[in-house]
Amino acid sequence: DAGVIQSPRHEVTEMGQEVTLRCKPISGHDYLFWYRQTMMRGLELLIYFNNNVPIDDSGMPEDRFSAKMPNASFSTLKIQPSEPRDSAVYFCASSEGGGGEYGYTFGSGTRLTVV
Amino acid sequence: AQKITQTQPGMFVQEKEAVTLDCTYDTSDQSYGLFWYKQPSSGEMIFLIYQGSYDEQNATEGRYSLNFQKARKSANLVISASQLGDSAMYFCAMRLNSGGYQKVTFGIGTKLQVIP
Numbered sequence: 001d002a003g004v005i006q007s008p009r010h011e012v013t014e015m016g017q018e019v020t021l022r023c024k025p026i027s028g029h030d031y032l033f034w035y036r037q038t039m040m041r042g043l044e045l046l047i048y049f050n051n052n053v054p055i056d057d058s059g060m061p062e063d064r065f066s067a068k069m070p071n072a073s074f075s076t077l078k079i080q081p082s083e084p085r086d087s088a089v090y091f092c093a094s095s096e097g098g099g100g101e102y103g104y105t106f107g108s109g110t111r112l113t114v115v
Numbered sequence: 116a117q118k119i120t121q122t123q124p125g126m127f128v129q130e131k132e133a134v135t136l137d138c139t140y141d142t143s144d145q146s147y148g149l150f151w152y153k154q155p156s157s158g159e160m161i162f163l164i165y166q167g168s169y170d171e172q173n174a175t176e177g178r179y180s181l182n183f184q185k186a187r188k189s190a191n192l193v194i195s196a197s198q199l200g201d202s203a204m205y206f207c208a209m210r211l212n213s214g215g216y217q218k219v220t221f222g223i224g225t226k227l228q229v230i231p
Contacts, residue, residue: 031217043206043221056218091160095217103150103162104219111158 006092006107013114018080021110023092024073033104034067034077035091043091049075082114117142119207121222128197129230135182136192136225138207146212149190150219151181154204163205166190168212197229 005024013019025032033048047057052069060067064083069075079086089111093104118141128134140149151163166174166181174181182191194201207222 033217033219042223045218045220048217050217089158093160101148101165101167103152103165105162106152106160108159 004092004094004105004107006090006110008110009108011110011112013082013112015083015114016081017114018078019082019086019112019114021077021090021092021112023075023077023107025075025092025094026096026105027073029094029096029105030072031095031097031104032069032075033093033095034075035093035106037089037091037109038087046077079112082112084114087112087114117144117147117209117211117218117220119209119220119222121207121225123225124223125226125228127228127230128194128201130199131196133193133195134197134227136194136205136207136227138190138192138222140188140190140207140209142188142209142211144211148210148212149181149183150208150210151179151190151192152206152208152221153201154206154224155200156203160206164192194227199229199231202227202229 007022034046037043046059047067049069067077089109091106091109093106095104120139147168149166153161164174164176164179166183173183178195180193204224206224208219210219
């Protein structure tokens, strides 16, 4: 298995532009998580899905952020409009049955820079 | 509310020595899981070890062991025989197991540097 695949690896965009981050979870995993990592706030859970259904989006910072999971093999995190304070590393992770004793498998992350 | 505390921003260890990374947690739930992840400078998050709150034995995975002291609410990671490749950020995390809810809370991490 190729693991959790995120794209792009790096994204530089201008303030006000729309940004779309993509994630392909491991086949068979029924949970998908989006995390954001910054120096100031560490790793924060933004939203997670179970069987493609959003379960908890309380970590989404504001209405500029939205996430979708149209099918079991694809999810997007969209920021519109982007702001410099959105600069961070965004991780997607997936797990089978919530992870249990095997934890989550993380993707390599997308480093977003908003200038 | 759940909270994870890692009080060591940075640690140094001599190669081949053992090192303990501290983690304390706070929850009123009885059922939870504790995790440790490694993040090398390349940025990926690597799952290392898991301890369930009802597990009586401390978890071990190769050179990694988790020193679980439930009454003290601590879940320290012990790395034996440190290697240069162990230099990385280490994150402690907790997941509450109630009601199928899957939110995992991470600590702020400890940066470990292994010295040759």
